[in-house]
Amino acid sequence: MRMLLVTGTGGAGRTTHAAATALAAARRGHKVLLVCGDPIDWLPQQHGLDVRRVDPGAHFRAELLALQEHAAPALDLLGAARLDGEELTELPGSDRYAFLKALREAADADADLAVVDLPPLHDAVALLALPGQLRRYLRRLLPTERQAARALRPMLAQLAGVPMPAEWLYRTAARWDADLATVQQLVDAPGTGVRLVVDPGPAAAAALRAASAGLALHRLPLDAVVANRVLPTASADPWLAALAARQQAHLKELRDTHDALHEVPHTGHDPRTPDELAALGHLPDPAAAPRAEWTVEDRRADEGVLVWRIPLPGAARSDLGLVRRGDELVLTVGRFRHIAPLPSALRRCTVSGAALRDGVLSVRFTPDPGLWPRTP
Structure with a gap:
């Protein structure tokens, strides 16, 4: 259905x-x-x-x-x-x-x-x-x-x-x-x-x-x-x-x-x-619109960080709020708030910055040396 x-x-x-x-x-x-x-x-x-x-x-x-x-x-x-x-x-x-x-x-x-x-x-x-x-x-x-x-x-x-x-x-x-x-x-x-x-x-x-x-x-x-x-x-x-x-x-x-x-x-x-x-039957038929993906980019080789990219079309920088709470990220956009569980890789990192460009919020995470596995 x-x-x-x-x-x-x-x-x-x-x-x-x-x-x-x-x-x-x-x-x-x-x-x-x-x-x-x-x-x-x-x-x-x-x-x-x-x-x-x-x-x-x-x-x-x-x-x-x-x-x-x-x-x-x-x-x-x-x-x-x-x-x-x-x-x-x-x-x-x-x-x-x-x-x-x-x-x-x-x-x-x-x-x-x-x-x-x-x-x-x-x-x-x-x-x-x-x-x-x-x-x-x-x-x-x-x-x-x-x-x-x-x-x-x-x-x-x-x-x-x-x-x-x-x-x-x-x-x-x-x-x-x-x-x-x-x-x-x-x-x-x-x-x-x-x-x-x-x-x-x-x-x-x-x-x-x-x-x-x-x-x-x-x-x-x-x-x-x-x-x-x-x-x-x-x-x-x-x-x-x-x-x-x-x-x-x-x-x-x-x-x-x-x-x-x-x-x-x-x-x-x-x-x-x-x-x-x-008479209003020219309204568009219900269609399954694609859901935006929240992706994690691995930039450790070049920048030493992981970046969580969160599409937020229509959001203004002045309306954004961002708080790390344990293994969750509390996101606020104007009157709306969402508590998002962090992907497993990001739970071993600390938030080191965020930027909103072209309707996409990019949250930068720096790996915690005490929690991130050492490379041989």
């Missing part, structure tokens, strides 16, 4: 274009799953198209009630009053976890293509990075080597005089890790791409550069960029003609930033029927 993740700037029409892309693929005979965060109740079920809506409220209530049930003995001991589902309202940020659950369920769907209407750009990148981050937290908080000693926990609890984590906690952590691994595999799969929908205005080029850098930081390929609501250039109305001319200038900046730019004309209103969506 291929997956197309659709995001964009706020109000640019990403939900409309996710629905249009899914409908067009279904009408071409593919089995398509459309996962949407915003309601599109006006889109009825079509042949070959399965529409599922993410419901953060229902997901939050179900997860909290399940946690309350597992922790019932401790809560009863404390005299806590149970919460009812009717009184629960989701907390800020809970929509991300509802999306993760929807992506997990999409992995089991009987479909040729899954189109996912993600939140706006910055939230979307954070969401796609979340499975790896949460798995990292689980490994730190509940290491697998400690989980393996389950039979010894009652004895350890008596010796230490403190309660040990309950069995259900380890089972829950294992289930979460398996679900997160499935989502991460789906996002990292060769057939997965991200499509960006932008409104061709003054902030579009900056948003595209930020998207390119944020996605590249997490090695997510940008499938295509869709410029929405493009005005006709030929107009008798001077005001509309001037507006279209300014829009064309912004479109030129977008084309200079990304060569796979597709323009969608302004229809005068947002599509609200399947036939109106089908």
